[in-house]
Amino acid sequence: MDPSGRADSGGRHRIDTSVAHSARVHDYWLGGKDNFAADRAAGDAVMAAYPGIVASVRANRAFLARAVRFLAGEAGITQFLDIGTGIPASNNTHEVAQSVAPAARVVYVDYDPVVLQHARVLLTSAVPGTVDYIDADLREPDKILGEAAGTLDFGRPVAIMLIAVMHLVTDADHPYELVGRLKAAMAPGSYLALSQVASDIETEQVAEARRRYNSLARETQQHRTHAEVTRFFDGLDLVPPGVVTVPQWRPGSELEARAKSSMWGGVARR
Numbered sequence: 001m002d003p004s005g006r007a008d009s010g011g012r013h014r015i016d017t018s019v020a021h022s023a024r025v026h027d028y029w030l031g032g033k034d035n036f037a038a039d040r041a042a043g044d045a046v047m048a049a050y051p052g053i054v055a056s057v058r059a060n061r062a063f064l065a066r067a068v069r070f071l072a073g074e075a076g077i078t079q080f081l082d083i084g085t086g087i088p089a090s091n092n093t094h095e096v097a098q099s100v101a102p103a104a105r106v107v108y109v110d111y112d113p114v115v116l117q118h119a120r121v122l123l124t125s126a127v128p129g130t131v132d133y134i135d136a137d138l139r140e141p142d143k144i145l146g147e148a149a150g151t152l153d154f155g156r157p158v159a160i161m162l163i164a165v166m167h168l169v170t171d172a173d174h175p176y177e178l179v180g181r182l183k184a185a186m187a188p189g190s191y192l193a194l195s196q197v198a199s200d201i202e203t204e205q206v207a208e209a210r211r212r213y214n215s216l217a218r219e220t221q222q223h224r225t226h227a228e229v230t231r232f233f234d235g236l237d238l239v240p241p242g243v244v245t246v247p248q249w250r251p252g253s254e255l256e257a258r259a260k261s262s263m264w265g266g267v268a269r270r
């Protein structure tokens with residue numbers, strides 16, 4: 001990365017290395033290289049309060065891969081809108097989807113300038129013309145849906161992925177209305193896959209981790225209960241086993257099922 005920490009000179013995409021950002025802290029927990037001292041300090045502070053964080057983040061990535069494999073396979077989905085993409089790691093959505101359905105189209109959306117820098121990698125590692133990237137904020141769903149319509153046909157089923165992002169949208173930003181707007185754009189046969197940090201699992205440790213994160217990071221985390229996470233799926237039919245801790249969502253092995261996790265997740269069909 002450019003040591004000056006700037007992606008361009010325009011301000012809009014300025015990378016602020018002085019304060020932790022979720023994409024880079026997440027990258028740190030996953031063992032990546034796209035993080036700065038402030039991100040590592042926040043990551044370590046969270047880890048000290050909740051030592052299960054690294055296992056939990058890994059279990060969430062595994063959930064993402066299993067959900068995409070289910071969607072592209074059993075559910076027959078060939079269009080994906082992945083909002084809150086993160087810095088590329090292993091098993092990115094298009095890699096998993098295209099390993100099952102080679103013609104699958106994926107539109108990635110993130111608002112972080114470091115993720116934007118990686119967009120070219122995401123785009124060029126795919127079958128040409130099948131992957132697009134939108135630099136946008138989840139709190140502007142109409143902008144996202146309008147731009148994504150250049151690649152995805154919303155008249156046909158689509159999978160909307162909100163993986164480990166809704167805990168970065170506080171109630172002040174009306175998260176249920178935002179997700180409602182996205183759900184309204186989904187044709188019958190579409191799916192919503194969503195996971196977020198729980199407020200009712202290992203409650204004290206995770207709450208302390210949240211307090212530390214919020215004091216050191218740009219975004220404010222809001223954790224939610226099982227009932228609050230389930231509410232995001234209102235109006236849709238939850239695919240069994242419903243909203244569960246992410247390792248419990250169709251685990252591939254006993255070992256995977258036993259992974260430590262403080263996140264609720266699920267997949268539902270319209």
Ligand SMILES: C[S@@+](CC[C@H](N)C(=O)[O-])C[C@H]1O[C@@H](n2cnc3c(N)ncnc32)[C@H](O)[C@@H]1O
Pocket residue numbers: 022023026060061064083084085086087109110111112115136137138139162163164165168169219
């Ligand atoms: C914890 S990472 C999750 C990455 C990936 N989905 C995963 O589960 O591995 C959260 C990502 O959401 C992005 N994000 C957070 N709030 C957002 C918003 N309001 N609009 C768009 N992206 C957002 C962050 O920049 C970051 O890349």
